Amino acid sequence: MSMTITEKILAASAGKTKVEPGDIIDAKIDCIMCHDVTTPAAISMLREKGIDKVFDKEKIVVTPDHFQPAKDIKSAELHKRLDTWAREKGIKHYYKIGAAGVCHALLPEQGHIRPGEVIIGGDSHTCTYGAFAAFSTGIGSTDLAAAIATGTLWFRVPASIKFVLNGKLSKGVYSKDVILAVIAKIGTDGALYKAMEFVGPTLKEMTMEARMTITNMAIEAGAKNGIIGFDEITKKYLDGRVKGKKEYTVYESDKDAKYEQTVKIDCSKLEPIVALPSLPSGGKPIGDCAGMKMDQSYIGSCTNGRIEDLRIAAAIMKGKKVAIRTIIVPATPQIWKQAMDEGLFDIFYAAGCVISAPTCGACLGGFMGILAAGEKCVSTTNRNFVGRMGSPKSEVYLASPATAAASAIEGKLADCRKYM
Amino acid sequence: MAKAHTYKRDHINTDEIIPARYLNTDNMAELATHCMEDLDTEFVKKCKTGDCIVAGDDFGCGSSREHAVWALQGAKVGAVIAKSFARIFYRNCINCGFYPIELDGATEKINTGDEIEIDYKKGVINNKTQKKEIKFKPLPDFAIEIVNDGGLLEHIKKSR
Incomplete structure (x- = not known):
């Protein structure tokens, strides 16, 4: 049975050989991103409910970023709650001020993103990590709390839309222009609940940085995740960078995988x-x-x-x-x-x-x-x-x-x- | 009796529901005072306990901030009835024990000031002002269970 890359990653995370769009699965989470706005609430919820447990202190990455360095007393309190918790739980990858950065730039840079994995974060732009052939999506504080405690989360398997990016970008045109063009074409709910899978020769001339700009904005079209397949450029970025477990699984969409829609963009005309x-x-x-x-x-x-x-x-x-x-x-x-x-x-x-x-x-x-x-x-x-x-x-x-x-x-x- | 506050708008986003300038707190009562502020500065004054917001497509698009749901809950909003919802917001609603109701043509069927009563399990809105019964597709059973348990964490606790 044929599957898309998103379906394959979700199937593997749920210990299944096959999933279809619409299936509800329990996914095992490989990495959780935590920042200063949505995580303190998750921590408080867990405390309140008496389920104050961390499923794996090596699979949680913490960085304050939204209001850091603290912009006022209230945000300082948020940082304090985050800091106290991260220390108390012995979170291995905790980026304190000086090492802290904008989460979706920091996690890939520091080698926390591996292809084939399921990554969630209490931030809508968590979809950025899909540039590394991973499934990643943003969630709210309650889901975050549940995932921190249990290491699992339910998902509905999304249908996929394929975006074929053809043509060489002309001078002065960048991946940002490509994704703005895509969103202008399909609208802010054009990919609601869906996976946006980007393929095509234009991507071959983009660095990982440029690709991340594209997957970063998948949520702006309403998507659950954005994803780009693995290639030499991905490998080169990851080599020598990946922290912890070095091995990862590379999934590819089957040639006859089912897409709800295919959208072609001639990037040379942008x-x-x-x-x-x-x-x-x-x-x-x-x-x-x-x-x-x-x-x-x-x-x-x-x-x-x-x-x-x-x-x-x-x-x-x-x-x-x-x-x-x-x-x-x-x-x-x-x-x-x-x-x-x-x-x-x-x-x-x-x-x-x-x-x-x-x-x-x-x-x-x-x-x-x-x-x-x-x-x-x-x-x-x-x-x-x-x-x-x-x-x-x-x-x-x-x-x-x-x-x-x-x-x-x-x-x-x-x-x-x-x-x- | 719950009244409707209808906004004939698509893409009412999380920055309008609770502007990010107030995200330095997660206190529900405090967030509630700014609920819907960038869309309608009068909303908090107008909204009575149990009142519902009625809107068009893609309600709650944008940020993953659950603060948007907390602001609505804190302002004692009973439910949001929209043509469609953004994904993360929809999920956050259920997780917080708050009802998102998907209803085709919501803003045509319910006007501001209409008195409404909702049967969540059966999927019926009784629009008493217009004397009409409006059907909607109820949430899946597992989601209703989560909402009725008071949210995902209570649900997890109960099912352990």
Whole structure:
């Protein structure tokens, strides 16, 4: 019987030889991601119910990120609860401040993601890890509590939609533009409850960093998970990086696996895209929106705060000055160090940007770059909902690091290709 | 008697239900004071115990924050009736012992101010104002069990 990669991983996790979309299974969890917003509540719930047990202290990865370093007293209390618990339970992989980073950049970087595994996290963008041929999905605090205690969780096996990415990306067009184009095409509920499986030659020219930008935003189309098959690029990223158990299982979709739908995208025809407020599906080619005045440019987050993103932004800003507030947020301490060593900070500094510590920060309207009423921000993040980065009367325009950098220089939405 | 608050909108997201600026707490009573704030600043004042929110497609899309459900529960919302729900929000509702009701054409069938009564097990909404009985597909039995036990953790505790 033929299966997709998602079905194969879920079947194996439930000890079954075959599953079909719609089946309810009990999956064994291989890795749990815990951060400062949703985990403290899970911990309290477990305490309250008297089921204060951790299923495996080596399979839980903890990093504060949303409000770290603590932005106020209340978030400091959240961090304290997380810290006390992580120490008390002897969580092996606990990234304290200094080592902490934006979870979805940190876990792959630190080698916690293995192909073929089932990974969950108390964060909707946990779907990022699907770039490594793993099944990964976001859950709320109660599911998190249940998984922390039992190491299992029920899932309904999702039907899969196949996205075939064809064609070479032209200069100035990146994986961010690809995923914004996909979401613009199918809508924010276009893949509701489904697996989004990405295949095709365009992926072969993308680094793991670029691929993670694509799977990161699967949730913005309503998907349960996003997934990309294993290849040499995946292997190269993982070699020497994987922590703990070195072996992993590589699953591939069968040639005759069933898909609910196949969507083909000719990536060679794509232009830089900006998702206009207030849904990630608001993508328009830069030609349709260039010139719109901005107040801030934000380059960071689990979508586009990796070293490659910072290099792209720096290449555009080199020798230029920014016209608006521009905030650079390296997603992890390692990326921060690397950017500094490569001289990117010098470029950002000279251009007039501010560089932040690794944090989710303003992406979700936390801190480090909140918008006032009436302000507009071009941002490399993943959501442009009403009030997402501050005042409900502010606006967020989602774009690639290149577009955000070019727009920072001009103070308005700008075509990054002019600077290449 | 429970009243309906109808929002003829699709994609009402978790940032509207509970803005992230309030996520520095997980205290239900505190979250409740900001429930639906970025969509309707008057909501908390208008909502009486047991009232229901009625909306279009993809209710609860966005973040995995269970705080969205807690804010609704804290504001004493009885249930959300929507054309469809985002996946994580739907699951969070059940896990918290809160009813998500999927109803085709919800915003056409129930208006703001309508008095309604819901039979969750049978899958019937009695719209007393319009004197109409509206059928919906009830939650699967295992989900109703979780909701009735008061959420997933109570359910796990009971079934051990």
